[in-house]
Amino acid sequence: MSEQEGLTVKKSKDFSEWYSQIIQKAELGDIRYNIKGFIVNRPWATMLMNNMYKLYEDELQKNGHLPVLFPTLIPASNLKQEEEHFKGFSAEVFWVTEGGSDYKKFEEKYALRPTSETAMYPMYALWIRSHRDLPLKLYQRCQVFRYESKMTRAFLRGREFWWIESHNAFTTREQAENQVLEDMRMSEDVMHQKFGIPFIFFNRPAWDKFPGAVYTYAADSLMPNGKITQQPSTHLLGQNFSKRLGIEFGDESGKKDFVWQTCYGPSIWRMVGSIIGLHGDDKGLILPPEISPYQIVIIPILTNKDKGKILSSAKKLFSKLKKSGFRVFLDERDFYSPGWKFNEWELKGVPLRVEIGPKDIQRKHVVFVRRDTGEKKFVTDRSLITSARKSLSDIQKSIVKRADNYFNDKMFVANNLKELSSNLKSGGFVQVPFCSVDLDGEGCAEKLKNDFAGVEVRGTRVDVKEKPKSSDKCVVCNRSAKVLVYVGKSY
Amino acid sequence: MSEQEGLTVKKSKDFSEWYSQIIQKAELGDIRYNIKGFIVNRPWATMLMNNMYKLYEDELQKNGHLPVLFPTLIPASNLKQEEEHFKGFSAEVFWVTEGGSDYKKFEEKYALRPTSETAMYPMYALWIRSHRDLPLKLYQRCQVFRYESKMTRAFLRGREFWWIESHNAFTTREQAENQVLEDMRMSEDVMHQKFGIPFIFFNRPAWDKFPGAVYTYAADSLMPNGKITQQPSTHLLGQNFSKRLGIEFGDESGKKDFVWQTCYGPSIWRMVGSIIGLHGDDKGLILPPEISPYQIVIIPILTNKDKGKILSSAKKLFSKLKKSGFRVFLDERDFYSPGWKFNEWELKGVPLRVEIGPKDIQRKHVVFVRRDTGEKKFVTDRSLITSARKSLSDIQKSIVKRADNYFNDKMFVANNLKELSSNLKSGGFVQVPFCSVDLDGEGCAEKLKNDFAGVEVRGTRVDVKEKPKSSDKCVVCNRSAKVLVYVGKSY
Numbered sequence: 006m007s008e009q010e011g012l013t014v015k016k017s018k019d020f021s022e023w024y025s026q027i028i029q030k031a032e033l034g035d036i037r038y039n040i041k042g043f044i045v046n047r048p049w050a051t052m053l054m055n056n057m058y059k060l061y062e063d064e065l066q067k068n069g070h071l072p073v074l075f076p077t078l079i080p081a082s083n084l085k086q087e088e089e090h091f092k093g094f095s096a097e098v099f100w101v102t103e104g105g106s107d108y109k110k111f112e113e114k115y116a117l118r119p120t121s122e123t124a125m126y127p128m129y130a131l132w133i134r135s136h137r138d139l140p141l142k143l144y145q146r147c148q149v150f151r152y153e154s155k156m157t158r159a160f161l162r163g164r165e166f167w168w169i170e171s172h173n174a175f176t177t178r179e180q181a182e183n184q185v186l187e188d189m190r191m192s193e194d195v196m197h198q199k200f201g202i203p204f205i206f207f208n209r210p211a212w213d214k215f216p217g218a219v220y221t222y223a224a225d226s227l228m229p230n231g232k233i234t235q236q237p238s239t240h241l242l243g244q245n246f247s248k249r250l251g252i253e254f255g256d257e258s259g260k261k262d263f264v265w266q267t268c269y270g271p272s273i274w275r276m277v278g279s280i281i282g283l284h285g286d287d288k289g290l291i292l293p294p295e296i297s298p299y300q301i302v303i304i305p306i307l308t309n310k311d312k313g314k315i316l317s318s319a320k321k322l323f324s325k326l327k328k329s330g331f332r333v334f335l336d337e338r339d340f341y342s343p344g345w346k347f348n349e350w351e352l353k354g355v356p357l358r359v360e361i362g363p364k365d366i367q368r369k370h371v372v373f374v375r376r377d378t379g380e381k382k383f384v385t386d387r388s389l390i391t392s393a394r395k396s397l398s399d400i401q402k403s404i405v406k407r408a409d410n411y412f413n414d415k416m417f418v419a420n421n422l423k424e425l426s427s428n429l430k431s432g433g434f435v436q437v438p439f440c441s442v443d444l445d446g447e448g449c450a451e452k453l454k455n456d457f458a459g460v461e462v463r464g465t466r467v468d469v470k471e472k473p474k475s476s477d478k479c480v481v482c483n484r485s486a487k488v489l490v491y492v493g494k495s496y
Numbered sequence: 497m498s499e500q501e502g503l504t505v506k507k508s509k510d511f512s513e514w515y516s517q518i519i520q521k522a523e524l525g526d527i528r529y530n531i532k533g534f535i536v537n538r539p540w541a542t543m544l545m546n547n548m549y550k551l552y553e554d555e556l557q558k559n560g561h562l563p564v565l566f567p568t569l570i571p572a573s574n575l576k577q578e579e580e581h582f583k584g585f586s587a588e589v590f591w592v593t594e595g596g597s598d599y600k601k602f603e604e605k606y607a608l609r610p611t612s613e614t615a616m617y618p619m620y621a622l623w624i625r626s627h628r629d630l631p632l633k634l635y636q637r638c639q640v641f642r643y644e645s646k647m648t649r650a651f652l653r654g655r656e657f658w659w660i661e662s663h664n665a666f667t668t669r670e671q672a673e674n675q676v677l678e679d680m681r682m683s684e685d686v687m688h689q690k691f692g693i694p695f696i697f698f699n700r701p702a703w704d705k706f707p708g709a710v711y712t713y714a715a716d717s718l719m720p721n722g723k724i725t726q727q728p729s730t731h732l733l734g735q736n737f738s739k740r741l742g743i744e745f746g747d748e749s750g751k752k753d754f755v756w757q758t759c760y761g762p763s764i765w766r767m768v769g770s771i772i773g774l775h776g777d778d779k780g781l782i783l784p785p786e787i788s789p790y791q792i793v794i795i796p797i798l799t800n801k802d803k804g805k806i807l808s809s810a811k812k813l814f815s816k817l818k819k820s821g822f823r824v825f826l827d828e829r830d831f832y833s834p835g836w837k838f839n840e841w842e843l844k845g846v847p848l849r850v851e852i853g854p855k856d857i858q859r860k861h862v863v864f865v866r867r868d869t870g871e872k873k874f875v876t877d878r879s880l881i882t883s884a885r886k887s888l889s890d891i892q893k894s895i896v897k898r899a900d901n902y903f904n905d906k907m908f909v910a911n912n913l914k915e916l917s918s919n920l921k922s923g924g925f926v927q928v929p930f931c932s933v934d935l936d937g938e939g940c941a942e943k944l945k946n947d948f949a950g951v952e953v954r955g956t957r958v959d960v961k962e963k964p965k966s967s968d969k970c971v972v973c974n975r976s977a978k979v980l981v982y983v984g985k986s987y
Contacts, residue, residue, distance in 0.1 A: 035619060040569055040606060045619055048562035048634065055563060071539035072546060076656055077568070077608075077639065078531055078590075095597040099569075101608065102593045104643035106586040108605075115531060117568075117592065128526060128536055137831055143539065148568065152595035165567055340628055 011348055015287050020230045024158075027281060031290050031352050034159045042157035042164030049353060050160070050277060052298035054167060057273045058146055060199050060296065061169055064191050070142040070171055075124045077147070078115040083123040087249050093216025094119045097151040099164075117150035122217065122246060122268065125172050130252045133264060136176055139254055141264075142184075144171035160278035161234065161496055168272040174247070174264040176254065181241055181265035185222060188239035188269040189467070192224050196236060196271065199295040201405040202226050202279045203412035204236055205434070207464035207491060210442040210450065215268075219243040222467050225495075227412055228282040231432010233463065233495040236279065237271035283408045284377075290354025291377050293404050294397040299334040301326055301393060302355045304346050306362030307339065318366050322359065322389070329390050331397075351376060356400045357393065377403055422456075422480055425492070429457060434493045436471075438486030440479035449481035453492065463491045502839055506778050511721045515649075518772060522781050522843050525650045533648035533655030540844055541651070541768060543789035545658060548764045549637055551690050551787065552660055555682050561633040561662055566615045568638070569606040574614040578740050584707025585610045588642040590655075608641035613708065613737060613759065616663050621743045624755060627667055630745055632755075633675075635662035651769035652725065652987055659763040665738070665755040667745065672732055672756035676713060679730035679760040680958070683715050687727060687762065690786040692896040693717050693770045694903035695727055696925070698955030698982060701933040701941065706759075710734035713958050716986075718903055719773040722923010724954065724986040727770065728762035774899045775868075781845025782868050784895050785888040790825040792817055792884060793846045795837050797853030798830065809857050813850065813880070820881045822888075842867060847891045848884065868894055913947075913971055916983070920948060925984045927962075929977030931970035940972035944983065954982045 012030060016023045028034050033050040046054065062072070078101055085091045099117040103110050118124060125143070133141060148167045157163050171188070175181045189206055196202045204224040214221035215238065223238035246252070247263040255261055284291040294300045303326075305319040316337065323335040334355075336346050343360070350358060360372040370383045373392065377400050384392045415433025419425040428435045440446050442465060450462040465471065465488050477486040503521060507514045519525050524541040537545065553563070569592055576582045590608040594601050609615060616634070624632060639658045648654050662679070666672045680697055687693045695715040705712035706729065714729035737743070738754040746752055775782040785791045794817075796810040807828065814826040825846075827837050834851070841849060851863040861874045864883065868891050875883040906924025910916040919926045931937050933956060941953040956962065956979050968977040 035622070037622060038567055038615075038619065039571055039574070040567060043567035043569060045567065046565035048564055051563040051565050051636075054565075072542040073539055074537035074542050074545075074639075074658065076529055076531060076534035076536065077641075078534060078656070080530055083530070098596065099592050100594045100599060101590050103591045105589065108591060114599075124529075128529065131526070131528060137829075145542075148565075150568075165569070167565065338628075 028159045036159055044159050054273050056296040061195050064195050065144050070144045073143045073145050075121055079118050079124045081114045084116055087217050087246055090217035099150050099152050119151050121170055126246050126250050130250050133254050135255050139176050141174040144169055167274040171269040173267045178265050181267050184267045185239050185241055201293045201408045203409050206467040208467050209464045210462055211444045212447040215240045217245050225463050226279050227415055233493045239269040242266040284404055289352035292354035294356045294401045297356055299332050299355050301331050301333040301357045302350045303335045303359045304343055306343050311363045319361050357396055434491040436489055436491050437480045438473045438477035439488050439490040440482050440484045441487050452481050459494055460492050461495055465490055519650045527650055535650050545764050547787040551686050555686050556635050561635045564634045564636050566612055570609050570615045572605045575607055578708050581708035590641050590643050610642050612661055617737050617741050621741050624745050626746050630667050632665040635660055658765040662760040664758045669756050672758050675758045676730050676732055692784045692899045694900050697958040699958050700955045701953055702935045703938040706731045708736050716954050717770050718906055724984045730760040733757040775895055780843035783845035785847045785892045788847055790823050790846050792822050792824040792848045793841045794826045794850045795834055797834050802854045810852050848887055925982040927980055927982050928971045929964045929968035930979050930981040931973050931975045932978050943972050950985055951983050952986055
């Protein structure tokens with residue numbers, strides 16, 4: 006399983022090639038699976054995703070969401086129940102059409118879920134009767150399928166990917182809007198603070214909202230090449246689905262109304278892509294301690310003479326760290342040299358390396374090496390646990406901060422196309438005055454996209470209210486600007 | 497979400513109807529999803545399964561298995577690589593054949609995985625080079641799809657179900673056989689001790705082994721109606737797949753050989769079926785504390801006068817239990833009466849109920865009620881945590897023991913068809929002398945199945961070596977018996 010060999014390209018020189026190499030060499034995924042756009046998630050990526058899922062699910066449950074598991078297949082007739090939704094997704098559907106060794110055709114085609122609104126909401130109509138059944142806050146951890154026309158990329162765009170989808174129903178619009186706010190807070194608490202992925206939530210333009218939604222708030226992050234990656238979005242679905250599917254509740258007086266709905270879809274798989282890109286360096290991955298499969302790797306420096314003694318000390322060290330709750334791995338393999346192991350675990354991004362050799366045992370200390378800074382220090386046996394805790398906490402903070410700094414440096418402002426053009430060279434987001442984010446602005450957005458090789462209008466900021474000056478003109482049509490939008494190139 | 501109403505049938509009177517009612521009324525699953533054989537796992541079942549997954553995955557990881565996530569789709573050409581395997585599974589395959597809104601036909605059909613040997617092993621051939629890459633012990637937590645012709649039943653037989661599949665490769669047959677033993681130990685430690693599902697591992701007859709395996713050891717359990725349910729099986733695949741797919745390693749001297757493989761497939765979803773059936777009673781589910789979504793439910797007995805005081809005491813109680821690591825739920829809903837809540841949580845099988853009312857507060861105690869026995873006792877505030885721990889531990893042991901007693905009482909011995917016929921009436925397993933479990937015994941097995949309405953030969957015991965007496969004759973053909981087999985009716 007280990008055809009180890011370091012990265013042969015610098016991240017800053019050729020990010021795309023660096024990214025491909027790291028997927029393979031850090032043994033995250035294998036793109037050689039023989040269906041286009043489908044990858045194998047190898048143990049290192051799966052363990053990472055499991056830790057990420059755990060943190061996200063804990064947060065969801067803390068906020069009163071309960072888990073469910075719906076079928077992977079959705080009848081074509083369900084998908085068609087909400088017209089806009091079907092129009093938005095049907096181009097991306099994989100269809101299951103037959104079964105058995107005689108390939109018997111089914112009467113109806115079934116979609117591999119591209120998203121689960123039309124699987125779940127007909128059941129909501131059966132489950133919800135009274136205001137006592139509300140709010141209904143459910144989520145599922147599952148994979149979804151998109152028959153993508155765009156180029157796929159491991160952990161960024163796939164024909165199958167792993168996510169969480171949360172689907173919620175309320176008695177009032179206000180409650181539903183509060184859920185949207187809660188979704189944004191969860192993104193901050195988990196995706197930003199724990200995974201180290203900075204982002205801004207944008208209110209997507211009318212032409213780019215989720216098919217079937219009233220509005221869409223989507224978190225845009227950046228990759229090191231300055232390109233935007235969309236991370237989770239949260240949608241106010243209003244009563245669009247509930248009216249179509251008859252999801253009604255009786256209030257205290259027995260009066261009927263349709264529920265207000267929201268949904269939220271954090272893609273754990275795609276977040277792995279951001280984590281690889283944002284934190285890694287020329288030696289490989291750098292994983293935040295909060296989610297790294299192993300937080301600490303112990304490497305015994307074995308000499309022929311002291312092998313037994315060193316291994317036994319290393320094992321004691323391992324037990325001590327393990328007992329204190331760290332995710333720790335002792336690399337005992339004797340067919341690899343310590344140097345080989347240093348490289349491997351640096352490639353895999355383990356935040357903290359602990360070395361222990363004959364001299365260290367004599368001197369009653371061990372060596373700590375930080376993955377993010379390379380900093381070395383001696384740690385006495387007595388302060389082992391507190392030092393480990395402190396080091397991991399420092400590494401976590403420093404990883405988040407570094408990503409934030411990069412992100413914040415990529416925010417630009419332009420007042421006309423010339424400025425925009427020059428700002429776009431460094432990637433990131435450019436704020437420009439724009440005529441409208443309603444459907445009447447779509448023409449200008451199209452023109453921008455054509456004239457600037459794929460630049461997209463990502464929407465208006467949700468976190469701060471920004472207004473153009475009265476003199477501001479739309480950078481495209483020169484009409485009076487109603488909004489300040491952010492534009493940039495995306496994956 | 498709560499159309500509560502107790503069970504209207506006794507478990508002992510009509511098990512099948514009882515089972516259907518409990519699925520619906522304990523809100524475990526919903527069979528109204530509009531694709532035949534696909535069900536919705538509601539929160540109560542999903543939370544239960546998540547706890548079960550956690551225990552199984554912890555055990556797998558403790559034994560050195562690492563998680564992976566492979567694609568859900570398998571190209572038809574992969575499935576066909578191992579002939580016997582394809583023959584065994586192709587009748588049960590759902591085929592994905594087209595994509596997009598124009599239903600574009602794919603060049604090749606893709607199977608929804610019925611099991612993942614043919615997805616995984618071609619990658620093993622790429623990953624394994626040297627003995628240093630072995631053993632390779634991987635597992636995935638995923639759902640699989642079977643286009644079943646048999647009648648489906650929630651949590652017992654479905655067209656989509658949730659399981660773990662563990663796939664392992666070794667340098668020698670001995671190591672592979674040790675893995676089979678480890679799989680059986682895991683079944684005992686987790687499925688039996690934690691989930692309370694008793695079983696016996698049988699070496700399946702040659703005509704009933706896993707397609708592509710050298711041999712199959714399968715764990716058979718029982719339902720309360722005396723019918724056998726197959727729980728996980730572990731298979732020695734030998735070098736069948738590795739020779740076909742070229743999964744080779746070089747030993748220390750560089751000499752090449754094919755790897756030895758095993759696989760093991762515990763179905764968490766089906767174990768839920770056994771848990772429902774084995775432990776439940778006329779009031780509903782009884783869940784083992786090790787896996788119950790909530791181990792303890794607190795029900796405040798609210799009076800108009802003391803409402804605030806009682807709720808605040810209940811909240812303190814909740815925090816105290818939560819902090820000590822219990823999975824605890826405080827049912828604060830004020831639109832349901834305490835009696836209604838007692839019924840609901842009994843229906844859902846929560847092992848321990850804690851009641852707290854105005855008198856209890858005065859007397860500085862609470863009331864514990866055991867779900868399994870109905871036993872009530874007063875517990876002082878001071879002994880709360882130790883008593884809770886003790887009660888849950890007692891309940892766990894008692895649930896396991898009760899299931900074991902039931903199981904052990906269903907083991908019979910017969911020496912001829914007349915005895916067999918009479919024993920079969922009570923369900924369970926009947927040991928009989930039999931001519932052969934090699935292919936030359938299949939005729940007798942067929943005859944038995946025809947003559948006794950579906951009775952199957954489940955194989956010879958793995959846990960104890962049993963030999964027929966030299967005078968024993970096969971109950972069917974009257975030839976000299978080479979083996980003692982167990983027969984019974986299965987789901």
